[in-house]
Structure formats: C-alpha cells, structure tokens
Amino acid sequence: MSTQDGQQEVRLIGLKPFYGPVQAVMPVDAVIQPRSITAIIGPSGCGKSTVLRCINRMHETIAGARVEGKVLLGEQDIYAPGVEPQAVRRRIGMVFQQPNPLKMLSIFDNVAVGLRLEGRRRAEIAERVEMSVRAAALWDEVRDKLNHSGLALSGGQQQRLCIARAIALQPDVLLLDEPCSALDPIATFKIEELLSELKQQFTIVIVTHNMQQAARIADRTMVFMVDRSQARPMGMLVEEGTTTQIFTAPRDPRTEEYTSGRVG
Amino acid sequence: MAQAERLSTWQVVQQRMRHGDVIFWLLTLFFALIVIALVVAVGYVTWAGSAQARTTFGIGFLFQDGWDPVNGKFGALPAIYGTLVSSAIALLLAGPLGTLIGVFLSELCPARLRQPLSFLVELLAAIPSVIYGMWGVFVFVPFFRSAIAKPIANSIGKSVPLLAGPVAAGRGVMVAGIILAIMILPTIAAITRDVLSVVPNHQREAMLAVGATRWEMIRLAVLPYARAGIIGGLMLGLGRALGETMAALMVIGSFKDSIKPSLFSPGITAAALIASELPNANDDLHASTLILIALVLFGITLLLNGLARLLVWQAARGPTGSVRA
Amino acid sequence: MITQAPNYNRRKWVDRFMRGLTIAATGLALIPLFLILGYVVFRGASALNLDFFTKAYEPPVVGAAGTVGNAGGILHGIVGSLLIVGVAMLIALPIGLLAAVFLAEYPANSVATFVRFCTDVLSAAPSIIVGVVAYVLIVQRTRQFSGLAGSVALAVLMVPVITRTTEEILKLVPHGMREAAMALGAPKWRLTLTVVIPAALSGIVTGALLAFARATGETAPLLLTVLGNNNVSFNLLAPMAALPLLTYKYTDTPFPAQNTLAWGTALILTLLVLSVNILVRWATRNRLK
DSSP, X not given: OOOOSSOOOEEEEEEEEEETXXXXXXXXXXXXXXXXEEEEEOOTTSSHHHHHHHHTTOGGGSTTEEEEEEEEETTEETTSTTOXXXXXXXXXXXXXXXOOOOTTSBXXXXXXXXXXXXXXXXXXXXXHHHHHHHHTTOHHHHTTOTTSBGGGSOHHHHHHHHHHHHHTTOOSEEEEESXXXXXXXXXXXXXXXXXXXXXXXXXXXXXXXOHHHHHHHOSEEEEEEEETTSSSOEEEEEEEEEHHHHHHSOSSHHHHHHHTTSOO | OOOOOOOOHHHHHHHHHSTTHHHHHHHHHHHHHHHHHHHHHHHHHHHHHTHHHHHHHGGGGGGOOOEEGGGTEEOOHHHHHHHXXXXXXXXXXXXXXXXXXXXXXXXXXXXXXXXXHHHHHHHHHHSXXXXXXXXXXXXXXXXXXXXXXXXHHHTGGGTOGGGOOOOOSSOSHHHHHHHHHHHHHHHHHHHHHXXXXXXXXXXXXXXXXXXXXXXXXXXXXXXXXTHHHHHHHHHHHHHHHHHOOHHHHHHSOOOOSSOOSOTTSOOOOHHHHHHHHGGGOSSHHHHHHHHHHHHHHHHHHHHHHHHHHHHHHHHHHOTTOOOOO | OOOOOTTHHHHHHHHHHHHHHHHHHXXXXXXXXXXXXXXXXXXXXXXOSHHHHHOOBOOOOBOTTSOBOOOBOOHHHHHHHHHHHHHHHHHHHXXXXXXXXXXXXXXXXXXXXXXXXXXXXXXXXXXXXXXXXXXXXXXXXXXXXXXXHHHHHHHHHHHHHHHHHHXXXXXXSOHHHXXXXXXTTOOHHHHIXXXXXXXXXXXXXXXXXXXXHHHHHOOHHHHHHTOOOSSOOOOTTSOOOOHHHHHHHHHSOSOHHHHHHXXXXXXXXXXXXXXXXXXXXXXXXXXXX
C-alpha cells in the first residue's frame, strides 16, 4: 500500500496552541521527516498531545481553543485561510490513546467509515478495507467476523482496528497519541512492530510517555518540557534530533535530566 | 462523592437502639409506605370502580362506535381514535423537532447560550394545560381555521377525505394534535439533549479524525449511540400527550358520537371524555364506564412510561456508570 | 496535497443545512412560547383592576344597547385556590418530606426501591386519573363536591415532586456532616433534624415551591372534585372556586367581559409559574447537573 508520490515533510513554524486566551506551549519550530517515526516525549503537562493535535487540526475542536502559526505539509500551510480542517484530516490521520472503535458500527464499517463518507464505490471500499486491515496486522484475526461489533475485540486488537481505520484513507501522515498506554506489554509490542513496518509507507508521529518505546522504534525524537519561568507554566520544545543522539548525547541539560529520570 | 463506610451489624443495631432512633425509623418508614399506599389506591379504585362496566361490556366496548350514554350507547372507539390520532400528530410534529432541538442544545449551541435556551424551552412545559387550551381557543384555533384548515380543505381536501371540510368552528383533531405537539416538545428536547451529552467524546473524535463534517459526526456517531435514550424520550412525550386533558378538551370540539373521517372535524379524547362527563354521570353504569376508560388510560401510560424510563435510564447512565438527569 | 473529497460540496451543503435546521427548530419552539406569554400578558393586563381582585362572580350586565358590562372579579378563585392548594401542601409536605428522608437516610433496602418505583408511577400518572380516584373515593362517597377532595387529589400529584427533589437534595448533603454529628454522639433522628435537614433546607423549599406552582395550575382533577363556586367560600367541605377552573369556565362563555377575566386569571397563573421557575433556576444554578 503506498501513499502519494513525493512523501512530504511536515514543518511546524512558530506553532502556538491556545486554550482561550491562555497560550499552552511556547512557539514550536520543527521538521518531521517523511517516512520515518518521530517520537514526542516529555513529562505530563508539557503539551505533547496538544502539539500533536495541532498537526491534524483536532486541537480546535475544543471549545475556545485556537492555533497560531503554521504547519506545512510539503508546501501547503494547513492553517491557511480557505483550508478546511476536514480536508486536512483526510491527509493526516490520528489514533487516540483509548481505542475508540465506533460503537454502533461493525468492524468492516469502522474501517470503511472514512471511505464511505467520501462516496467511493463499493468494490473499492471492500478492497481498501482488506488492504488496511492486512496492513494493520489484523486480517487473520478478524477476517471471519468483519460484520461483528468492534467492541468484541481485545484492547490491542481494537487499537489495531483504529490504525486500520486511519490508514484506510491512505493519509500522508499518521499521528498516534500514546496509543499503547492502555494496553498490556504484548499488545504494545505488536503495535510497535506494526508501526516499524508502516513507517515505510507513512510519516508517523507518536506521542509517548514511555522513553523506552521512543528509544525502540523512533528514528527521531522531540523532547518537550514544562517551562515554569513564565507567568504561567507553558510547554516548550527543548531539543530535537535523532533518537540515538537524544538519548546518548543530548545537547540540552534539561533533556539529559528527563531521559535519565531525574525530572518528570 | 465519599461513601460512608458500611457499619457492622452490631453497630447498626446499637445505633438503632438509641433512644428515639427506632421511632424515627418507623416514622419515616410509615410515610414512605403511604407513597406505596397511594399507588395501590389509584390502582384499586380504578379497578373496583370500573367493575360494573367491565362485567357489562368487557373490553369490547373500546372498539364500539358511538358514545351516547343517554341512550345507553357506550362505545369508546371515538375517544380511542381521538386520543391516538391527536397524540400521533403531536408525536409526528414534536418528535423530529424536539430531536433537532436536543441536537442543537447538546452539540452545536455555544456554551453560554445552553442554559438560557434550555430554560426557555423547558418553560413551555411549565405553562399550565388550561392556559394552552385557552390560548388555543382564543388565538390559535381561529388562526388555524382561516389560515390553514380552510385553504387546505378547499383545495386538497376536495380529493383527500382526511383533509376534507367542512371546517366549522375550527376545533378538531388536527388542531388538538398541534397544541399537544407544543406541549410535549420540551420533554423530547430536554431528554434528547441529556442523552446526547453523555455520549463519550472519543466517539466524536473518532469520526472527526477520518474527515467527517460536524453533521456527519452527529448523524453517524452521536445519534446512533444515544438511540435508545432518544426513543425513550419520544415514548415519554407520547405518554404525556395521551394523558393530556384540558388543552385537548378545550380545542378538540367534543364530538363523541362517531368518528368523522376528516382531521379537521371535531372529535374527543379519552381524557377529555372523562373530564367532561364524570361529574355529571347519569347513572352508575355511565360512571363505571368512564372509570374503565380511565383504567385503560392509566395502564397504557404506565406501560409507556415504564419502558421509556428503562431506555432513558440505560442511556443516561453513560459509560462511566454515573447517572445524569 | 490537501484537497477535498469529490463529493465535498454536497456534504458541506448538507452539513450547513442540517445545522441551520437545528437552529431553526429551536427558534420555532420559542415562537409559541413568546406568542402564548405575549398574549397572556397583553390581554391579561387589561383585566387587572381593583374589581378583578376584590369581587367575586357577578352576572354580566347587559346594557341598553346590548353592550355587556363587566362581570365582577376573581376573588373567589384566588381564595379558593389558596385554600385548596394550601391544604394540599399541608397534606403532601409531611408525606413527601418524610418519605424522602426515609429514601435518603436508609437507602439500601428493597422497600426503598419499591417506594422509588411508586414515586415514578405517581409522577407519570395523568392528573385526570388522580382526579378520578379522588372523585370515587371522596365525592361519590360523601355525595358532595368539596375543596377537600380537590386538596387530596392535588396532594397526590405533589407528593412525587416533593419526594424526588427532597431526596436529591438530602443526598447532596455531604456524608461528613452526618459522620461528624454521629461522632459527637448524636442519635440519627437528632442529627437528621438538626444537621441534615437545615443543610438541605433551600433545596427542600425549592421542591415545595415547584410542587406548589404545578398544583396551582392543575385543572382536570379539580373539575372532578371541586366543581366550582360563584362566591367566595372558606368551606372546604363544599364546592369552591379555583383559578384554573375559572380560566376554563370563562373561556367558553360568549361574554367578552368574562373572556377577559379568563385572560386575567391566566396571567396570574402564568406569573406564578414563571416566577417560581425562575426562582428555582436561579437557586439551583450552582448545583451540577
């Protein structure tokens, strides 16, 4: 399964998320490389999830929340006037912390939901559903119960179902917000394996509070911390680089504090 | 909310034995039992009071046409028909409208408008039924008669018997249905709003993340999730419409003898029949028959309400198990 | 490249349309509210004068030219309603209150579950049914319509309202208060009366007010029990007048002066209901729903 040609990088330029009048994170400037896994790590409250949700314009679904700055997918600013968030989410998919299969839909319908909205033909939908479920390493487990409810699956299977749902639209970027925090170690391992395979086709950004997970699967890592020197505590991007470099030779002392477990 | 620790049995007995505690417990228990007694009384009285009619007619009288007690005719079919049709009209109008209002209040309304608008909608439910009836007689029925009933009766009504004339004073089954719709609208809207607001947010996010529009999110994730609760709300609304007395009595035209084909013609509902005739009942059989109709009405609204509360209670419980509304 | 799906225009149109529809539906619901309140206020205001509040029924005066003079006032209705609802409160308040105390303070037993179920049944019962029961039990037996029969019917309607709201508010009183009193050695009856109920008092009062407002507007049960009276009467054992009954009676008469009285009565009732609802809303604004 391949995405569009010319995988594009994601560029965050002066990204500032707000909750009402309160700025939550210091301006973020970063580049996310295509066809790789970028991990976002940091202590709780540092804005990791907030920044992630800015990338597919989910942050603004919260009442009163808004975003300043730019997020470029390739050459295009997803926050440019005239760009609808709904279009952005076709190209940038998301998997959430708690597996959230749509309760009233079957497994097949869950994966197909995005495609059906777009009005694709039945044959194409069936084909793409199978492709996505296979790519999510779930096909063998659900091939006989595609019309069963998604809730009958285990937590790890549900999460893979959500991944299948997200990749069915063949997005450019796949965002995952602490996808394994509600899962047991074996399910976690399966998903980490899956992501390592999927990165050949998608640009993956994963928020995780588990440093070992970042060390295991991420090519690059962004480290966020809480900056308490301002009037209100705000998150900030402290360091960004290859995972190896972040964990073995961090440039910023705060990074070292976090990765060595002294802080956060 | 902190729960008190369960006291051990000895402590419970010890506590109860304290001077005055037993009396207190017995006192409150007594009054709680009165509540039960009230329900039993309602059931017993309607059952016993309708005995004469039940043995004389059996349940078949419900399906007999023609109510003319003076001449010994006790067919309740016109009343049943009037009740069902006016309530059906009310539900057909208030159901979709109330659901849309519930969607608006729960999903689309700006946060600071939610309370005031909900309050205004619920205010409709607080207006006494007799005022609806009076306003209907003085304001709505004349308007309906000249602006809606007559034009329709003179055009489509010529070929569709359901909408045919003559439109006399304007009172009839349809206008009663419309006023009932206004009365049950707040019930449906409030319940819909409540059951929608406990749909977990992660369902909404799942839809939005695959590129759905707001309405698609509501239609495909939120509404189906709350379906049971919404149906419960519709049933509660229907139950209210079935039992509504004064507004129906004042605008339906009190025609009890038979069923007229047109919705613009006068008719009667069960509740209105009872209210208009019981105080002046001719004889025991007359009164007993009216009480029998009351019994049937009570049974149906009980069933409807019981089922509805089950559905709403389940839906309102939400995934965390906490009860709302 | 960020592009829209091919069918997006239609979906956008549907989204806008449906969202607009929900707004329109809400607006549509408010139209009858303002129409009813508006008519009641404007037509009812013209009925308000000294005679309105101080006179009872007077036959309409038909003048020489066929014009109809005024038709008295509604004093008998005011007095009647106050008496009937007042007595109903006296009956319903102890029952509702103490039953609620039972439900809140001794919650986990099967009697309590059954009592709650009965409260639900009572609150769902159409008011006409309660009227029928009062008619059979009292009016038929005593062969007499009476204000007392009306009070009993209204009390039955009020009990579930009072029980429900009181139980809710009693449950909101923090357990810590009870435990502190128990630790000081207070027996349960004492701590309930002196600690729990005073803490819940405002909620109990709002529940009682709601029940009062609802009962004052009820007509159907009164039709079957109280019948009506043209004079001011304090005799609860005989037919009495009541405000909603007057509204009903004066709606269907051909005399405009009496129709005006109907609007006036409706205005009184509406003001009562509105003010109670606003008061209750304001008083419970901080309570989490």
